[in-house]
Amino acid sequence: MGLLKQTCVAMVVLSWGSAAIAGSCLPPAPPWMPTDADDVQAYADLLKRDAEAYFADVENYFRCLDQQRREVFEQARVVSGDYARVLEFLNDMRK
Template identity: 35%
Template sequence: MPTLLSRSARLVVATLLTKLVCGAAQGATALDCLPPIPPAPVTDAATRAEFRVEIGQEFTAYFDEAQAYLRCLDAARSEVSEEINRAIRDYQALGPEPDG
């Protein structure tokens, strides 16, 4: 029986499933945070006047995405801080360094 998905398609599916399963156990990292693309400046007055509403919506969406991006970075920073504190506690649990 032929496979329904190509090898590359199976790899993509496996990667997405792994991300979903592992992502629940792992916090955000800076690599999970994608900065938004800022709107292109519109310098032509006629275009600005004609598409004022659409341009405004694009900027509003950008500002919303920028806030989400900053929240993602804050979450990643918090997660790394917790990991660092956990590593410090583990290191301190090793006890005093031997004289040598």
């Protein structure tokens, strides 16, 4: 019975961790881009800075998602092993 309790505790802890991981990457807000030629000319420097900052933020966002994917994949691998042990334990109990 101890293994089953340990596995349940591990699954709860992992679910908390995955909930925390899932919310840590926030997509960047797109910058405002005017359609009026006068506005484009008036704000050209600001628009350029905003666009460059946006694309840098997009790169960081994709890196964050890639890191989350690796972390969740590893968690799934661990949980899969834990679940296999639970199934083995349950099969042994039935014998």
